[in-house]
Amino acid sequence: MTADGPESSGVAELTASFTALYGTGPDGVWAAPGRVNLIGEYTDFNDGFVLPLALPHTTRVAAARRTDGELRLHSADVPGGVVRLRVDEPASRSEHGWAVYPAGVVRALREAGHPVTGADLHFRSTVPTGAGLSSSAALETATALALDDLFELGLRRPELALLAQRAENEFVGVPCGVMDQMASACCTEGHLLHLDTRDLTTSQIPFDLTSLGLRLLVVDTRVTHQLGDGAYAERRSGCEAGARTLGLRTLRELPYDELPDALERLTAAGAHESVVRYVRHVVGDNRRVERVVALLEAGEVRAVGPVLTEGHASLRDDLRVSCPELDLVVSAANEAGALGARMTGGGFGGSAIVLIRERDADAVTAAVLRAFASAGHRPPGIFPAVPSPGARRLV
Template sequence: MTGNSEPAASSAELAASFAELYGREPEGIWAAPGRVNLIGEYTDFNDGFVMPLALPHTARAAVARRTDGELRLHSTEVPGGVVRLRVDELAPGQGHDWAAYPAGVVWALREAGHPVTGADIQLTSTVPTGAGLSSSAALETVTAFALNDLFGLGLSAPELAVLGQRAENVFVGVPCGVMDQMASACCTEGHALHLDTRDLARRQVPFDLPAHGLRLLVVDTRVKHALGDGAYAERRAGCEAGAAALGLRTLRELPYDGLAEALDTLAESGADESVVRYVRHVVSDNERVERVIALLDAGDVRAVGPVLEAGHASLRDDLRVSCAELDLAVSAAVEAGALGARMTGGGFGGSAIVLVEEDRADAVADAVREAFAAAGHTAPGIFPAVPSAGARRLV
């Protein structure tokens, strides 16, 4: 199994490349991780429950303040030179490609009244892009943490996460929920984060799979997804339409034991068939998060596997955000003896997770690779998901 856990460049090397690029030393270096979501998909913008964990893969930023209103951005991962912007000219809808994520954070901070007067930023990352592992949230979070420290803004990790979400929603134009930014900002090593996205209440749930003889694998299908293409927004709109038709503010207000009656009500009212499916998925996935929490609290970790499979079936059949490669990763893993598997993240490509006995992990990974080869798919990237620390200052 492969998968880098940190950028190839050390902090010293990143600082040296910053100095070469900008002609001065950085004032510090920060890191923010990508995440994988154990359970609870498309629930966060419905005020529901999620359960992500941070990955060892991080975005890193070497940063120094500017006082002249200029924002200079460079990524070691993207061909091209330095992107130069004026902080007082930043506005939603300007584009800027990858640079929109850190630039959006600067815009969100300034719009909220925080005195960010410019910065030089050098970024590097090992969070796979387009893999459903929140590479964009890692860029937003690492930028927010760095600027918060350097400009003495005094914002908490959840406040920075919310500003990162606003940057992605408004500046970039992706109507995501807050899970990805909260995971990057607030996860802790060795734990999964049980997050109530309605009030941002958090609980760090111990998630020590090796102690149970288990491993969680990430299967990156190499199928790139892009959540700005309308499919994500269409599902969010459908969920909102379902809530409105039921007289609810959000689908979080619909309890699981009232789901069957609510679905009948929607069908009788002539609601679109897709809306009925979306409502069924969201309410069921909220219940699955609660079920996983109960199993982990009881120490019955192996019983989480079937819950993951049920979650995948719902994402595939009700939400319809899976794809052939994700379905194959799940079925091949389970047929090879995994305890359970499901797609994770926004879908339409990206990654799946696989819960497996530790002594079967290599065999299951090989079976997935063989299945992809037989189907003519690009070889997947497979690596263990190790619950890691959230955003922090390194130097």
């Protein structure tokens, strides 16, 4: 198979640099995208619903199979040389940095019984790091897909996503849900991925904004977020505590129309006020995913905007994972005529999304840039979110 079109030059460059690093050419080149999530935040580890799309930004990996138990890892985006490990050797973030992600995928595959006997891997990524766009999931998914092909494991995409999630949970130490890895592995061009994280069933929702004169912008605040610092884990544990108090396995089991009664029960049981807020957000955001899907299926795409803004308010006030820069994007964009906006991803920095009419693109962009300049923030990165293909082999 050969790569053609705009991807071909990047493949050639990655292949050449792989050969220079390792002395021989790769067996193939694979790519996995980052993502933005239209709606449904902090719902995936509660067995809830999410609605992401894949970005055109990808992590690419040139890879070759080894049979000697050695794992060699290199990134063109991170200073430093080749990281060398044994496939059965634990990797740590403190010692190995970024390499713990692909090394964790190797360990997850091996512990699941798959005969991964070593590999040479060389990465290059265009997914912004720390921007809430799932750069880590893209790295993990690209690794998993490459190894699946190299060792002819025959894994289905949801299985790859679960193994990549396990790598991040157990070997990196971030207790994320499975949305990011599923989005990277399973999204399709021109569509949103409607994912039920309880059973991993999916449906592809057409999302052709251009034909409607609309655009979805991503605004990277350039405030780097870190999900391994405990705040994300605290919210997960709070959601789990709320479910236990209510006698539920997960918050997915709580119907939206029973939410007011459930919140009263939590308060009466002495649940911490943060737990009450977290439950309100998760159950509410599950409902917002259902509302957005219904609007899209009815062709009422512009009506999605206010649901996005409503979701941001919940993330800001109930989950408390926003930050001043994210709030500023939402307020400035909406005041300039956006249909709606919200932070996306884990929060504490990262990115926001803004749904706009095409004719308002310049005005909304200028308003956000002015607001950041007036507040003394460095300029954000702004680019359109184009629903793109999921993970794939390039050559």
